[in-house]
Each structure stands twice: as C-alpha cells, then as structure tokens.
Amino acid sequence: MEAKTKDLWVLIETREDGSPAKVGLELLNPGRILADKQGGRLVAVVIGQNVQKSVEEAAKYGADQVLVVEGSEYQQYTTDAYQLAMVYLVEKYAPTTVMIGATNIGRDLAPRVTAKVGTGLTADCTSVDIDEESGNIAWTRPAFGGNLMATILCPDHRPQFGTVRPGVFKKPEAGESHADIIKEEFHVANDQIRTRIIDVIREAAGEIVDLEGAEIIVSGGRGVGGPEGFETVIKPLADVLGGVVGASRAAVDSGWIAHSHQVGQTGKTVAPKLYIACGISGAIQHLAGMSGSKVIVAINKDPDANIFRVADYGIVGDLFKVLPALTEEIRKKKGE
Amino acid sequence: MNILVCVKQVPDTTEIKIDPVKHTLVRAGVPSILNPFDGFALEAAARLKDKDPGTKIVVVTMGPPQATAVLKEALSIAADKAYLVSGRTFGGSDTLATSYILSQAVRKMEETEGKFDAIFCGKQAIDGDTAQVGPELAEHLGLPQVTYGLTCEKNADGSGLEVVQEGDGYNQVIGIQFPCLVTFTKPSFDPRFPTIKRKLAANRANIPVLGDDAFPDIDTSRIGLKGSPTHVKTTFTPEQKTGGVIIQEESEEESAKKLVALLGEKKVV
Numbered sequence A: 001m002e003a004k005t006k007d008l009w010v011l012i013e014t015r016e017d018g019s020p021a022k023v024g025l026e027l028l029n030p031g032r033i034l035a036d037k038q039g040g041r042l043v044a045v046v047i048g049q050n051v052q053k054s055v056e057e058a059a060k061y062g063a064d065q066v067l068v069v070e071g072s073e074y075q076q077y078t079t080d081a082y083q084l085a086m087v088y089l090v091e092k093y094a095p096t097t098v099m100i101g102a103t104n105i106g107r108d109l110a111p112r113v114t115a116k117v118g119t120g121l122t123a124d125c126t127s128v129d130i131d132e133e134s135g136n137i138a139w140t141r142p143a144f145g146g147n148l149m150a151t152i153l154c155p156d157h158r159p160q161f162g163t164v165r166p167g168v169f170k171k172p173e174a175g176e177s178h179a180d181i182i183k184e185e186f187h188v189a190n191d192q193i194r195t196r197i198i199d200v201i202r203e204a205a206g207e208i209v210d211l212e213g214a215e216i217i218v219s220g221g222r223g224v225g226g227p228e229g230f231e232t233v234i235k236p237l238a239d240v241l242g243g244v245v246g247a248s249r250a251a252v253d254s255g256w257i258a259h260s261h262q263v264g265q266t267g268k269t270v271a272p273k274l275y276i277a278c279g280i281s282g283a284i285q286h287l288a289g290m291s292g293s294k295v296i297v298a299i300n301k302d303p304d305a306n307i308f309r310v311a312d313y314g315i316v317g318d319l320f321k322v323l324p325a326l327t328e329e330i331r332k333k334k335g336e
Numbered sequence B: 001m002n003i004l005v006c007v008k009q010v011p012d013t014t015e016i017k018i019d020p021v022k023h024t025l026v027r028a029g030v031p032s033i034l035n036p037f038d039g040f041a042l043e044a045a046a047r048l049k050d051k052d053p054g055t056k057i058v059v060v061t062m063g064p065p066q067a068t069a070v071l072k073e074a075l076s077i078a079a080d081k082a083y084l085v086s087g088r089t090f091g092g093s094d095t096l097a098t099s100y101i102l103s104q105a106v107r108k109m110e111e112t113e114g115k116f117d118a119i120f121c122g123k124q125a126i127d128g129d130t131a132q133v134g135p136e137l138a139e140h141l142g143l144p145q146v147t148y149g150l151t152c153e154k155n156a157d158g159s160g161l162e163v164v165q166e167g168d169g170y171n172q173v174i175g176i177q178f179p180c181l182v183t184f185t186k187p188s189f190d191p192r193f194p195t196i197k198r199k200l201a202a203n204r205a206n207i208p209v210l211g212d213d214a215f216p217d218i219d220t221s222r223i224g225l226k227g228s229p230t231h232v233k234t235t236f237t238p239e240q241k242t243g244g245v246i247i248q249e250e251s252e253e254e255s256a257k258k259l260v261a262l263l264g265e266k267k268v269v
Helices: A022-038 A052-060 A079-093 A104-117 A227-241 A249-253 A284-290 A319-335 B036-051 B065-077 B095-113 B133-141 B196-204 B252-265
Strands: A008-012 A042-048 A065-070 A097-101 A121-125 A127-130 A137-143 A148-153 A160-164 A180-184 A195-201 A216-220 A244-247 A274-278 A295-300 A313-316 B002-007 B009-011 B032-034 B056-062 B081-085 B118-122 B145-154 B160-166 B171-177 B180-184 B231-236 B245-247
Touching: A008 A022, A008 A052, A022 A042, A022 A052, A022 A097, A022 A127, A022 A160, A042 A052, A042 A079, A052 A065, A065 A079, A079 A104, A079 A180, A079 B145, A097 A104, A104 A121, A104 A160, A104 B095, A104 B133, A104 B145, A121 A137, A137 A160, A216 A227, A227 A244, A227 A274, A227 A319, A244 A249, A274 A284, A295 A319, A295 B252, A313 B252, A319 B252, B002 B036, B002 B065, B002 B095, B002 B133, B009 B065, B032 B036, B032 B065, B036 B056, B036 B065, B036 B118, B036 B145, B036 B180, B056 B065, B056 B095, B065 B081, B065 B196, B081 B095, B095 B133, B118 B133, B133 B145, B133 B180, B145 B171, B160 B180, B171 B180, B245 B252
Parallel strands: A008 A042, A008 A097, A042 A065, A065 A180, A097 A160, A121 A160, A216 A244, A216 A274, A274 A295, A295 A313, A313 B245, B002 B056, B002 B118, B056 B081, B118 B180, B145 B180
Antiparallel strands: A127 A137, A137 A148, A148 B231, A195 B171, B009 B032, B145 B160, B160 B171
16 A cells, blocks of 8 residues: 555554553654654554553653544454454555554564555564665564574555564653544444453462563573572562563473563563573573663573673672572662 | 464574674574474374364475475374475565465365364464464464464364463463464473374375466465565674673672672663
C-alpha cells in the first residue's frame, strides 16, 4: 500500500488493567526523533480496555496524536482481535512507519499484521535511524546469536514495520500533553477470536518474572550449585536492588530454577541497566541474551571465565562470600 | 492427526567465530544443524503421536539440496514423511516471501498427504532470529496461531489443542481449534534422540522435492529477492567490549565494597 501520511506510529502495548507496558513509552523516544526527520507526526496507538492511563502517558511522553481502540474484547491480548484492529487502523490511516515493542506479544502480532497488509517487517531491532541515502528507516538488528548486526531497509512497501527490543531506549522526558485523542470504534465479534485463554499460570505467590522489562537482573549459573543457592544468595541481592532473578541455561537445565528465568539464546534476550552474572561461565548463547546490558558485572571463581570478556566490572572470587557482602553493602548504601 | 512440522537447517551459531582482523563472520567449518526450536516443535508432535499412534508427522524444509540432511534427521527422530522445497527462484527470499512459498507448499503437500490439522514451527531460527515465518505462514493460510508454545495436548473432544504458552512474565494455557499453527520455544525437557533403526530407514527415505515448477499458480512477484519487501543494506560485527575492570581485593568483603563504590560513581545503584 501507499502511505497517505508521513506519520510514524508507536504501538503502546497495554496490560490487562489498561496501563502501558514500558517498552511502548520507550519507543516514543526514538519515535519522536524519527517522526521529526520524516516530517510527520508521532502517533501512539493504544488498543485495550480501560486504557485511560495508557492514553495519558502516551500524550505525556510526547505523542502528537493518540489513536484509541477500546473494548472488552481487547482486555486480554489475542492475536486475532489485535490483528484485526491494527490492520483496520493501518489501512485507514496508512502511516509511513510503525514501531512495536519486541515483546512476546509484539512479536506475535507484528508478522500477522504485516503479512496481511503485505509489507516488510524487521524484528527485534536494537537501533533505528533514517538511511540518509534513501530516506527509509534503517532498522538494525542482531542475527546469528548476536555475532552479526544487519541493517535492513524496506524501500518500496509502506508502512515499514519494525519491532524494537525493550530496554534499548529510555523513556523520553515527560512534558505537557498536546496530543489529539482520536477514538476509533472498531469491534471484533467473539467468533472472530479463534483462541481462548483457558488458564493463566503465574509463579508461586503470583510472582511475575518480567526479565525483559527489568532494569536490574541478578543471574545465577552453574556456580550457584543448586536451587538453595538461588534462594540464599541470588534472590536476596536481586531483592535489595529491586531487580529480577535470571539464570543461565546450565542452571535451568539442572532443574534449579524455572525456564521463565532463563537468559540467553533459548531464553530471554535482556538489556537491563545492570546485569550481574554470578557463577556464569559466559557461553556464547548466554552472551547473546545479555550482552546488550548497559553495565555488566561478573562474579566468578575462574579468572579465565569467558564472562569477564564482556564485563565492565569483574570480581574474581567465591560468589557465596561476595554476594552476601554485596547485598549488605547495597543495603547500607540504600539506608543512607 | 495429521501434523506438519516446518524445519530449517541453520549454522550452529555457537560455533561461529569472528575474524579478529576483518571483523567478519567465519562460517567455514561451522557445522549445519537442525534449528533447535524446530527440534522442540518436532518433539511436541512426537509427544502427540506417543498418545495417538495413528498420528502422521510430515516435515518440510525450504533450502538448498544439502538441507535434506535436517529432513533425514527429523525422519530419524520422529517424522514419517519429508519434503524439500528447493528452487532457484526461491533464493533471496525474506521472511514474507519465504512464508508465501511455504504456504504454496502446504497446499501442494495437502494434495498428497491430506489436510494438516496442525502446523508446528520453531518460534524462530537461530541464524535469522526473526520469529516471523511461523505467524506469516499462518496468515497466508488463514489459520489461527499460538506462538511461544512450551507443550501441547489434544483437547477433551479432540477438536483442537491446549497449548501452554510462555507469556511476558507468566504462562497461559490457550485453547485453539484445528486447523491451526503453533510455534514452539524451549520446554523444560530435552527432545528425544534418533534411534538406529529410524536412522537407517531415514537414509533410504524417498524425499520428494518441490521445485520452481511445483506451484503453477504461484505469484512470482511475491517470491525471491524481487518479491521481498525487506532488503539487507549492510552487515557488520558488533563492537566487542574490552578492558573491563577486574576487582580483586584482599577479601570478598573488600571487593564487594569497591564494586558498590564503582557502581555508585556510575550511578547504576
């Protein structure tokens, strides 16, 4: 299809309670820069139920326009309802660029929309810019397990779509809202939604393991020695930092901790502000999942461990002594 | 049940090295393997077959003739029949063009194999890491989908599947009716190994090839490099971090103190 406008869209993923997922707000940051360069508006797209908070936040973080599709059928994400709504909006307004967070939901939805519209999609980008030569968006993404970066263009199809990893961009500065709010009445009948959520399985005591949204992750590997180690040294440090517990494949495969905590190629790809790798040797599969972290700390007995190659700070030592000391130090610092 | 599993031959990305001088990918000598996520999809199909031995598992791959190796591997693990989609005009396809060609292949295979109740794919291939071909294939075929599946079972009346899906921070059980497409991520168990008997049979298997002329109705403007909306402009190797600070004080307590001080300076904590 042809673009009718020079607008750039950011999909604000909403949670069940209507609040925005962080990545959507993060994308308003590069979205603003690219929309200005493209000479179009920055449009936030909000689909969900009771989404007032998401609409307000999108406006506060700089959207020129917020397109809202609201209905009870959107309270929980389903591929079909969201795809139909997105395709409806895209075909009606024909923006030039659409950015979506590369969450499980974003990566479920985006290819379904682009295949329907018949346009190009670049997944899991870690940087977005304008290609000076052609004026297209230059989508840059890792491939081959993070060993290679590729810059991808979508020259002849519109809109050009990309999913962008959570945590790569910071939320923009909040400001005065100046957004036009446009409500779109678009509803999806029950029988058009071909999947049904039968059950939601949360971890013990309703704990949610949100590795991709975490600002701080404390991960344990083989060196943690067993499930007790995660309880006695990893979790206390994560707790005092307000972070989330991660794990290497070795720890997960040993059955010490659930796969939902796994960081790496067969687990989650994360980019927190601070990643603390404890007793993790640093296999390339693990590095592929965390090397985008802003600051990496490695704690390992083996001074030759591969993890030290990517670490900003390394402590060579026994993690069962280092971690409690670290937890105590941080507790003291926070108490100050 | 009639299940199609889509597989891909990929370079073992854990064996890939970066040329330290030219900063390019060294692919020579890197073994080609069955994409691990496709192995999980095949295992999910095999588990359904364990419970319902009348199930037929067909595997398909699109790739060069040497990709037959992963089809043989799939046959030696659990598949009953394999197809290779391979044609000169298919080369250079991005995910949208690839999924379109695969959708044509599905229609073609169904003429011989009967309608597929379910199509299983890995959530993504470890070379491209896009996670797009599965959902795009589902769209071309008009099928409902579940992505990020961990395990699945047939539902009570046998009309569909109940899939445990890995969500963003929690898991969900999703009900979906046949025909459908499910992509799989890593479950908490290891996939089964090939058996010697199946390996021998796989080596003798007749693997039909669906080539350039296999799909008379294909829209040639939607395949290959020309039919691909996305183009790779450049590739480069990411910057490697160098020269991190190693902290090794007299005691672990001292090291911890120093680290907190350094992180404090950086305003990380």
